Amino acid sequence: MTGMTDPSGIQPPSDGDLASAYADGSLAGPARAAFEARLAAEPALREQVELEERISDSLRRSFAVSQAAVATSVLNGAADDLAAVREQAELQERIDSTLRGVFTVPDQPAAAAARVPGAGGGSTGAARPFLTRPFFARNARWVAMAASLLMGVMVVAAVYIASRTGPEECPDEPFLELSTAYVTALEPGFSPQHGWNSPADFVEAIRVQFGVNLRMAQPPAWLQMLGWSTAGTAGDGALKPPGTDKPAGSHGRSAEHAAGSAQGILSPDTMTLYAKSGAEPVIVLIDRLSADRDMPLARGSQLVKHRIELGGLVLYEVGVSEKAVLLDRFGLR
Amino acid sequence: MEQPSGAPLSRDEFVVRFQASRRTLWCIAAAVLGGRSQADDVLQEAAVIALAKLDQFNPATSFTAWMGQIVRFVALNESRRRKRHGTLDLEAANPTAREPKPSAPGLSGRGELLAGQQLFDDRVMAALNTLSDTARACLLLRTVLDLPYNEIAAALDIPEGTAMSHVHRARLAIRERLVTDENGGKGGQA
Numbered sequence: 001m002t003g004m005t006d007p008s009g010i011q012p013p014s015d016g017d018l019a020s021a022y023a024d025g026s027l028a029g030p031a032r033a034a035f036e037a038r039l040a041a042e043p044a045l046r047e048q049v050e051l052e053e054r055i056s057d058s059l060r061r062s063f064a065v066s067q068a069a070v071a072t073s074v075l076n077g078a079a080d081d082l083a084a085v086r087e088q089a090e091l092q093e094r095i096d097s098t099l100r101g102v103f104t105v106p107d108q109p110a111a112a113a114a115r116v117p118g119a120g121g122g123s124t125g126a127a128r129p130f131l132t133r134p135f136f137a138r139n140a141r142w143v144a145m146a147a148s149l150l151m152g153v154m155v156v157a158a159v160y161i162a163s164r165t166g167p168e169e170c171p172d173e174p175f176l177e178l179s180t181a182y183v184t185a186l187e188p189g190f191s192p193q194h195g196w197n198s199p200a201d202f203v204e205a206i207r208v209q210f211g212v213n214l215r216m217a218q219p220p221a222w223l224q225m226l227g228w229s230t231a232g233t234a235g236d237g238a239l240k241p242p243g244t245d246k247p248a249g250s251h252g253r254s255a256e257h258a259a260g261s262a263q264g265i266l267s268p269d270t271m272t273l274y275a276k277s278g279a280e281p282v283i284v285l286i287d288r289l290s291a292d293r294d295m296p297l298a299r300g301s302q303l304v305k306h307r308i309e310l311g312g313l314v315l316y317e318v319g320v321s322e323k324a325v326l327l328d329r330f331g332l333r
Numbered sequence: 334m335e336q337p338s339g340a341p342l343s344r345d346e347f348v349v350r351f352q353a354s355r356r357t358l359w360c361i362a363a364a365v366l367g368g369r370s371q372a373d374d375v376l377q378e379a380a381v382i383a384l385a386k387l388d389q390f391n392p393a394t395s396f397t398a399w400m401g402q403i404v405r406f407v408a409l410n411e412s413r414r415r416k417r418h419g420t421l422d423l424e425a426a427n428p429t430a431r432e433p434k435p436s437a438p439g440l441s442g443r444g445e446l447l448a449g450q451q452l453f454d455d456r457v458m459a460a461l462n463t464l465s466d467t468a469r470a471c472l473l474l475r476t477v478l479d480l481p482y483n484e485i486a487a488a489l490d491i492p493e494g495t496a497m498s499h500v501h502r503a504r505l506a507i508r509e510r511l512v513t514d515e516n517g518g519k520g521g522q523a
Contacts, residue, residue, distance in 0.1 A: 020504040024475065026497070048508075055507055056476050058450075058457040063363060063477045141385075 015045055023052035181265050181272075182283055182303055182318045190281055192227035192274045202228060202273065203333070209271055210288060212311045213333040219275070223282075223325060226274040266314070267291035275326060282319035284326050289314045341388050342396075351380060354397040357488050358404045360478055364470035365408035367462045375411055379404045397488045405466070460510035464503050467491065471499035 013021070018035055021027040027035055039046050194205070199216035206214050209230060219225055265272075266287040273284040285295075292314040297303050306317040306324035310332055317327045342350070351358075358379070362372040383390075383403050390399050461469055470489055474480045475496075482500075486493040 016505055016508070017501070020501055020508075023504070024500060051508055051511065052504060054453065055457055055504070055511070058454045059461070059473065059476045062454055062458055063360070063369060063473060 015048060019045065019048040019052050022049055023056060181285065182281070190226065190274060190276075192272070193229040194227045196225040196227040199329075205230070206271065206286060206313075209269060210286075210313055212313050214310060214313070215331050215333040217329040217331075219326070219329060222278060224276040226276065228271055228273045230269075230271050266293065266295070273326065277319060277321060277325050280320050282317060282321070282325060285316040285318070286313055288312060340392065342390055342392050344384065344387070346392075347384060347387060350396040351383075351400065354400055354488075356478055357397055357474060357480065357484075358400055360473045361401050361404050361470050361488065362408045364473050365405055365466045366412055367469070368458070371411060372408075375404060375408045379407045382407065395487050397484075398490045401488045402490065409466070456511055456514055457507060460507040460514075461503075463510065464506060465499075468499040468503045468506075471496050472503040475500045 018027065022032070022035055039049060196202070199218055203214045203216050205228065206212060265285055269287060269291070271286040273286065275282045275284075289309055289312050295305065295307075295316055297305055297318075303318055303320060304322055306327050308315050308324075308327050308330070310330055315327055315330060317324045319325065355376070358376055359372055362375040362379075363369050366372055366375065379400065383400055386403075390396070461472070464472070467489060471485055474485045474488065475482070480488070482493045482496050485496040485500075489496065491499075
């Protein structure tokens, strides 16, 4: 039917048009039914539709990553982000206002009075702020951004200085978030303290650590199980910041704090399971539910986190897969 | 020039509307940029600009359309800035340089083998980037977000028929490009 012209002179849709409309969902009613009947009988047509569907799937895949990134780094934190945006805009307004006040040059003696509502003054107009129109009106935004940047640098410096101080100044919040935990787990060679033997061994370790009886299905062959690390026994598998010998989160802090915030991402008892899905490392953090807190990923991170609760435990899987590859293998015994 | 009518949008109202439109706006930014790289930054900058111009928004009109215009403007500026400074979007220029896919290598979410999926995705991205900004935006809003055509038209401030036409022609162009690539020929046209 491709390319045929009916007696009315209107060219009917080509198979490509129909395949596109079908994939788009805009082919409806009898036309859809007729097209589906053709699909069943014409492999070439079916191939076109399948290609359309593959293209759609590909687009969703490619842009779903970004959606996830937005969802985790921006959407979930939209209130914070937008609060920051609002603060920035408010700061800009304050700076504008200050600049106008500071650089206002009265063009006649009564100008100041003229700016006061209700004041006479006899001015032909409000005082024109000095430099405001030609320069600052155009550049106030950059001035505001520069000021924000300066403030940001000062905050970073303050945080850095605070991190170098003694344990009495350590904040209570754990230092690591999930992305850092993931990255730092890779740094020492992604080598856990305990090698992997079997799911039974691992759930036994969980039982010893937390007193909870879990079961774990045998992982498939494409999942390479490496082993696990437990907190409080800092060894080769301890999470450390890249390029340092200190456990992550220590940064000159006390040993107690380091232990609590490095391997013990949620608490000093956190267990970390190490695996590889193909070439991609996957970690699972396990701790008591009572130690759970909001575990964010770094802003803009392409990592994906999955979370389940089992028998009073919380399990976080961190990796690049949109679907959990390890968590669904756990259950209660 | 259209004059605002009614009470101006408060900042809190802006936040609510911005959140509601965020996915659509993100898709528009990604479409204009030709990839997801820096779409978040563009959105952030657009939000700052919009907040500064909030008194110019007419609450009786579509917020998404108004915000969409700002996002497109900012994204176009960013795109031009990249060209001016000779900076390349690695994703668009070399799709294989992309960050890892959110699925286990060689496996779908259902554990099925997907041989050549990465290559196929790269070809689709390359074909996508031969389209116009508007066509890309229409296609992404339709395919990724499943938006109805009237919403796509509203978001991009174009007629509904134009949005449909863009999506249809974009699909055909990508398919044609893929088939041409498959046959070892030169790419198709946008």
